[in-house]
Amino acid sequence: MVLWEALDALSHQLELCAVTAETQLVVLIDPALDNSQIIGIQAAVTRTGAHSIDVHITPGRCSGNKPLNAAISASDLIITTGSHTVTHLSTAVPTLHLHSVPPQLFAPHASLKRRVRAFAALVDDADTLVLSDSNGTSITVSLAGGTTRFDHGFIEPGQHRARFPAGWVMTTPSAGSVYGQLVLMPGDANLSGKRLINSPVVLYIANDHISSIEGDNPDADVLRALLEHVNKPTAYGVAGLSLGMNPGSVAPGLFDARLVDPVISQLLAGIVHLSFGENLVADRPCPQTITLALQSRDVHIDGLPVVRNGRLEGDFAPDVYEL
Missing domain, CATH: 3.40.50.11840 (Diphthamide synthesis DPH1/DPH2 domain 1)
Known part of the structure; x- marks a missing residue:
């Protein structure tokens, strides 16, 4: 039916x-x-x-x-x-x-195209992206030399490939562009491990690469095993960071099983994906990519708040007709 x-x-x-x-x-x-x-x-x-x-x-x-x-x-x-x-x-x-x-x-809406294009243009013109939260996450990404791609889901001049549903923007950083620490919290997701995070895990990132993982729990062990699997240093390098912008019919919630779905997770409004592995912009080939889905984070572009506690801000937030 x-x-x-x-x-x-x-x-x-x-x-x-x-x-x-x-x-x-x-x-x-x-x-x-x-x-x-x-x-x-x-x-x-x-x-x-x-x-x-x-x-x-x-x-x-x-x-x-x-x-x-x-x-x-x-x-x-x-x-x-x-x-x-x-x-x-x-x-x-x-x-x-x-x-x-x-x-x-x-459900599709023309406003999604406007918001995705506006955010992609902002990232293209900006110098710095900062990902943070109240639990200690603080990652700085230099956007110079990186690439930006997006999918708003619509075929139009200059956009001959699209998916439905869609609504995300991704930046792939150049070499030597990422540093800081990521604190994985319960409710986040390890897409490659097909599991929601249940215990805190801290990833320290220096010169684009995970330098150490702090955590004595199954979530940390699974992440270590995935990174070690291919036995290549490039597996630890940052592959990309993306932001979902599609409000859908239901907002993301705590321990939301949709975060493990690679299609839905990427487009959910306010959800950040941070990936490790192949990054050809930085000349780091790798046979795998490991993706983490992060909720309730803050994102600033050149100091401008675009996400607060997992909610899109200002002109990037869905308008009332999309909800």
């Missing part, structure tokens, strides 16, 4: 991506999707009046598939689902990926 709220959310997402009756679509449907997801996508596309070709195909059969590539080349937009990604395709056609997340939980 398709929920009307889900259908409305997905239909509005396509509308905001300028899908109309004139649009030529190719929809790549992963056979692993459940039937209600497939029906919901098909119903939302039908609502737009777009000319659509549905292709039920596993990701492994896309590469070098001449009939598929011909259909894609003649289209205006590709919609991918499930395990499909644009990396399976040889195309410059705009692509919207639909995550397997109930769309009504993250």
